[in-house]
Amino acid sequence: MNLKEVLKVADKIVFAQTGQHLDDLEEAVLRGTLQHETYKQIAKDFHCSESNVRNTGSKLWQIFSEELGEDISKSNFRAAMERLQNANLFNFAQNNNNVSNSFNVCGESRHPPDIPDPISIQENLSNFKSFETPYQDLSEMPDLGAFYGRTHELETLRNWIIKEQCRLIGITGISGIGKTALGAQLVQQIKNEFEFVIWCNFDHSPTLTEFQTNLIPFFSQSQQRELSVSVPKALSLIKYLQQYRCLIVLDNIHNLFKSGDLAGKYQPQYEDYQTFFKQIKELSHQSCLLLISREQPKIVTEVKSNHSSIQTLQLTGLRIKAAQEILKDYGLTKIDQIETMIKRYQGNPLWLKSIANLLEELGESATEILLNDPLFLPEEVKESLSQQCDRLSKIEKQVMSLLIAEKHPVSLVKLLENSKIISADLLNALQSLFRRSLIEKQENYYIILPIIKQYITSLNDL
Numbered sequence: 001m002n003l004k005e006v007l008k009v010a011d012k013i014v015f016a017q018t019g020q021h022l023d024d025l026e027e028a029v030l031r032g033t034l035q036h037e038t039y040k041q042i043a044k045d046f047h048c049s050e051s052n053v054r055n056t057g058s059k060l061w062q063i064f065s066e067e068l069g070e071d072i073s074k075s076n077f078r079a080a081m082e083r084l085q086n087a088n089l090f091n092f093a094q095n096n097n098n099v100s101n102s103f104n105v106c107g108e109s110r111h112p113p114d115i116p117d118p119i120s121i122q123e124n125l126s127n128f129k130s131f132e133t134p135y136q137d138l139s140e141m142p143d144l145g146a147f148y149g150r151t152h153e154l155e156t157l158r159n160w161i162i163k164e165q166c167r168l169i170g171i172t173g174i175s176g177i178g179k180t181a182l183g184a185q186l187v188q189q190i191k192n193e194f195e196f197v198i199w200c201n202f203d204h205s206p207t208l209t210e211f212q213t214n215l216i217p218f219f220s221q222s223q224q225r226e227l228s229v230s231v232p233k234a235l236s237l238i239k240y241l242q243q244y245r246c247l248i249v250l251d252n253i254h255n256l257f258k259s260g261d262l263a264g265k266y267q268p269q270y271e272d273y274q275t276f277f278k279q280i281k282e283l284s285h286q287s288c289l290l291l292i293s294r295e296q297p298k299i300v301t302e303v304k305s306n307h308s309s310i311q312t313l314q315l316t317g318l319r320i321k322a323a324q325e326i327l328k329d330y331g332l333t334k335i336d337q338i339e340t341m342i343k344r345y346q347g348n349p350l351w352l353k354s355i356a357n358l359l360e361e362l363g364e365s366a367t368e369i370l371l372n373d374p375l376f377l378p379e380e381v382k383e384s385l386s387q388q389c390d391r392l393s394k395i396e397k398q399v400m401s402l403l404i405a406e407k408h409p410v411s412l413v414k415l416l417e418n419s420k421i422i423s424a425d426l427l428n429a430l431q432s433l434f435r436r437s438l439i440e441k442q443e444n445y446y447i448i449l450p451i452i453k454q455y456i457t458s459l460n461d462l
């Protein structure tokens with residue numbers, strides 16, 4: 001991106017709205033923003049207070065938001081200007097001599113305006129509004145249809161990503177709980193805050209080298225444009241994450257982990273992801289990696305402070321109202337015990353959809369039988385549970401058996417008494433089961449999820 005050109009166009013936009021050119025501080029704020037500087041750094045370079053810089057910034061973002069018809073902030077200003085560049089508005093700016101002569105690019109103080117043609121600016125900007133940022137590859141992001149509830153979760157995630165600028169975020173939870181759906185909804189909401197957005201499905205996990213090699217062409221598009229050369233020297237992935245504000249979503253990364261071991265242990269060929277994630281956590285950059293997984297990766301379980309660059313959201317079931325909406329989509333509105341059913345299936349959208357599917361086919365009269373059954377498991381649910389339970393380690397299976405034998409939530413002391421497992425192993429196994437979302441902790445008592453209990457019991461009965 002050519003800084004001078006961008007500042008010229010920015011000046012033109014500000015001029016069209018206020019009738020005044022950029023002053024020195026405004027230009028410093030835009031220049032610093034384009035160079036990924038913080039307000040603090042800009043204030044230091046300009047020898048003024050940070051609050052002065054912030055106020056100037058927020059006035060500018062308001063002007064740009066109004067002119068460009070979308071929310072512009074410090075984090076997406078550069079991306080918005082790149083889209084302007086794409087929409088050929090830069091040529092427009094340069095060709096309009098009337099205006100370009102009056103630009104205050106080098107930070108001179110305001111001077112009387114040579115009036116640009118505001119109508120042409122508006123026309124060109126309205127074309128611009130319909131342009132998508134070219135650096136979005138969401139071809140692997142599934143479209144999962146209707147989406148209900150999760151307002152609190154979305155707000156939390158937005159907050160971590162936009163306000164707190166977290167570098168690494170985990171969304172974890174049992175299969176079918178809605179991790180992918182939530183991630184996709186989030187991406188739709190925030191994608192324009194980033195210069196690069198890409199969704200990668202790890203169903204067939206690449207090695208780290210393959211992953212980086214696959215991603216570099218996507219990121220180097222910007223370099224090609226900036227340098228106007230066809231084959232620029234590719235940077236390493238981390239350099240792109242430092243240079244641009246990027247959002248990378250890695251879905252299903254539990255596939256990187258071993259089966260038959262404690263949760264979150266890397267398979268040998270994927271071990272270097274651990275170092276990569278550590279780099280993402282520790283190096284200074286402005287990008288965010290969103291990790292979606294059935295098992296919590298170790299990196300996101302590390303000790304966090306309030307202002308950590310890492311956060312995890314362990315997803316639980318949908319609230320009653322949102323779950324009811326799912327059932328409504330299947331025409332199930334008249335069931336008396338709808339709440340009981342939602343609670344039985346713990347608000348898990350996949351489980352609820354499977355049940356709704358069954359009732360749609362068999363008729364609502366099947367509800368009664370279904371609710372009298374200890375806990376009916378449709379085939380689809382069994383399949384998704386078997387994928388998870390098959391991955392358990394030997395020690396986890398032993399602990400599961402202990403938990404199944406208990407009617408009520410059980411304390412750690414009692415579990416130790418009842419088993420021959422040494423305490424360190426028991427603690428590790430409990431932690432691992434918790435990281436797989438197969439057990440819950442209620443104060444100091446542990447309980448296995450009823451549906452998991454039912455599934456394992458039904459296997460033992462065979």
Ligand SMILES: Nc1ncnc2c1ncn2[C@@H]1O[C@H](COP(=O)(O)OP(=O)(O)OP(=O)(O)O)[C@@H](O)[C@H]1O
Nearest residue numbers: 144146147148174175176177178179180181349350
């Ligand atoms: N908030 C929601 N509103 C409506 N439907 C939802 C919601 N969340 C998830 N679903 C639906 O539930 C099903 C399971 O969701 P999703 O695939 O996101 O689960 P997941 O946690 O990613 O599961 P897995 O671990 O198997 O990948 C999908 O059909 C999805 O459309």
Ligand SMILES: [Mg+2]
Nearest residue numbers: 179180181252
């Ligand atoms: Mg998923």
